[in-house]
Every structure is written in structure tokens, then in C-alpha cells.
Amino acid sequence: MTLASGGPRRIGVFGGTFDPPHIAHLVAAIEAREVLELDVVLLVVANVPWQKEGTREISSAEHRLEMVRACAAEVEGLEVSDMEIRRGDKSYTADTLAELLASEPQAELFVIVGRDAAAGFTTWERHDEVAQMASLVVVDRPGQHSEPDPNHSWIRVDVADLEISSTDLRARIKAGRSIKFLIPEGAASVIERLKLYR
Ligand code: ATP
Ligand code: MG
Numbered sequence: 001m002t003l004a005s006g007g008p009r010r011i012g013v014f015g016g017t018f019d020p021p022h023i024a025h026l027v028a029a030i031e032a033r034e035v036l037e038l039d040v041v042l043l044v045v046a047n048v049p050w051q052k053e054g055t056r057e058i059s060s061a062e063h064r065l066e067m068v069r070a071c072a073a074e075v076e077g078l079e080v081s082d083m084e085i086r087r088g089d090k091s092y093t094a095d096t097l098a099e100l101l102a103s104e105p106q107a108e109l110f111v112i113v114g115r116d117a118a119a120g121f122t123t124w125e126r127h128d129e130v131a132q133m134a135s136l137v138v139v140d141r142p143g144q145h146s147e148p149d150p151n152h153s154w155i156r157v158d159v160a161d162l163e164i165s166s167t168d169l170r171a172r173i174k175a176g177r178s179i180k181f182l183i184p185e186g187a188a189s190v191i192e193r194l195k196l197y198r
Contacts, residue, residue: 008104008106008107008108009039009040009104009106009107009108010036010037010038010039010107010108010110011038011039011040011041011042011100011104011107011108011109011110012029012032012033012036012038012040012041012042012110012112012137013041013042013044013093013096013097013100013109013110013111013112013134014028014029014032014041014042014043014044014112014113015044015045015046015084015091015093015096015111015113016043016044016045016046017045017046017049017052017058017064017166018043018045018046018064018067018068018166019058019059019064019166019170020059020064020067020166020169020170020183020187020191020196020197021043021064021067021068021071021166021183021184021187022164022165022166022169022182022183023162023164023181023182023183023184024141024162024164024165025043025071026071026072026075026078026184027159027160027162028112028114028139028159029041029043029078029112030075030077030078031139031157031158031159031160032110032112032137032139032157032159033077033078035157035158036110036137036155036157038077038110039077040077040078040079041077041078041079041112042079042080042081043068043071043072043078043079043080043081044081044083044084044096045061045064045065045068045080045081045082045084045085046061046084046091047061047084047085047087047088047089047090047091048061048089048090048091049091050090050091050125051120051123059196059197061085062085063190063194063196065080065082065085066190066194067187067190067191068080068187070184070186070187070189070190071183071184071186071187073186081096083096083099083100084096087099090125092124092125092126093111093124093125093130094124094125094126094127094129094130094133097109097111097129097130097133097134098129098133101133108135109133109134109135110134110135110136110137110155111130111134111135111136111137112137112138112139112157113136113137113138113139114138114139114140114141114144115138115139115140115141115144115145115146115148116141116144116146118136118138118146118148118149118154119144119146119147119148119149120149121136121148121149121152122149122151127149131152135155136148136152136153136154136155137154137155137156137157138154138155138156138157139156139157139158139159140156140158140159140161142161142162142163143163164182169182169183169197170197173191173196173197173198174197174198179191
């Protein structure tokens with residue numbers, strides 16, 4: 001796909017814990033890029049996903065980053081960002097967007113989230129700042145029917161329905177079941193090598 005060049009970049013920001021990353025993450029990122037004609041979609045790996053803290057054990061940021069890198073390596077238009085990990089501490093999208101705009105003030109930012117995340121948008125730290133700095137994009141997610149936060153306008157992007165979650169994948173791995181075709185090969189090799197989720 002060729003995209004307009006020269007003008008300010010249109011950048012998608014797709015954040016997640018990615019514990020582990022799976023094909024539904026990649027499909028959503030690729031489809032959002034296509035439909036919205038984004039130059040790039042950044043897969044932003046959360047350092048401390050503060051809303052998940054204390055609810056379960058979370059793999060180290062380095063391991064999650066390594067898996068996401070393995071997934072996105074060959075995919076045109078996707079890039080992996082470690083900016084939240086480099087920043088350390090809790091990961092707030094508001095800070096991530098501000099950092100992106102500081103280095104590229106003209107960039108047009110699009111925050112891409114699944115329906116579950118969109119419904120909880122007002123629980124995000126400084127969500128009003130997020131909505132000021134970026135357009136909000138929601139993708140459907142099977143089994144999630146809640147409406148995105150009504151106080152903001154959302155761009156809806158249709159993506160293939162893939163009923164896959166990291167939660168289910170962790171359970172599968174633990175139970176010794178196959179994750180083939182649910183997780184890109186590269187990331188599956190990282191899981192195998194590091195013996196994650198056993
Ligand atoms: P977990 O089960 O551990 O919460 P997850 O599969 O939801 O993992 P996250 O890293 O929490 O993955 O999600 C990152 C982003 O990807 C969120 O915006 C989420 O809504 C979106 N997302 C995850 N899985 C899907 C899916 N199957 N379809 C559409 N969006 C998805
Ligand atoms: Mg989730």
C-alpha cells in the first residue's frame with residue numbers, strides 16, 4: 001500500500017500489555033492502518049499496565065517487548081515502540097502521545113483500541129488530554145458489546161472478528177494446548193525459548 005508522503009505523518013498508536021501478542025492484535029493494527037490511511041501503526045508495549053496490576057502476574061516488559069518485536073518484524077507499516085518501557089513507571093497514553101507530539105509536532109495521532117478498552121476510556125489517566133491530542137478509534141471485538149465512552153466521538157473501524165485473547169492463550173499454553181496459528185511463529189518461538197506461561 002502506498003500512502004501520501006511529504007505531509008505530516010498520520011500515526012496510529014495501538015497500546016497493549018501484549019502478554020502475549022496474538023494475531024487479532026496484528027489484524028486490528030493492519031486493518032486500522034489501511035482504512036484510516038495511516039503511515040504507520042505503533043505497537044506500544046505498556047511498561048506497567050496499571051489497570052491490570054495486582055489482578056494477575058504480568059510478564060516482564062522486556063519479554064513482552066521481545067514477543068511483539070518478533071511479531072511485527074516483517075509487517076509493513078507496523079513498528080514496535082518501547083517508549084513506555086524506556087520512560088519506566090506506570091504507562092499512561094497521555095504521556096505517550098505528548099512524547100510523540102514533542103518529537104513530531106505536526107503528526108496526526110490516532111489512538112486505536114478494542115471495544116472493551118473503549119468502554120473504559122474515562123477510567124484512563126487524563127483521558128481528556130488523550131482525546132485532545134488524538135482521534136479515537138475503536139475496533140470491534142467479539143463478545144464485547146459495550147458502547148465506547150459517549151462523551152467523546154469515536155471513529156469505528158471494521159476489522160475481522162477474531163475471538164482471541166491473551167488470557168485464553170496463557171491458559172492454553174499452561175494446559176499444554178497448541179497456540180499454532182493464533183500467535184505468529186516468531187513470538188511463539190520466544191515463548192518456547194523463555195518457557196513463558198508454564
Ligand atoms: P488480556 O486478555 O490479557 O487482557 P488482550 O487479548 O485483551 O489481553 P491486550 O494487550 O489487553 O490484549 O489488548 C491490547 C488492545 O488490543 C486493546 O485495545 C484490546 O481491546 C485490543 N484487542 C485485544 N484482542 C482483540 C481482539 N480479539 N479483537 C479486537 N481487539 C482486540
Ligand atoms: Mg485486554
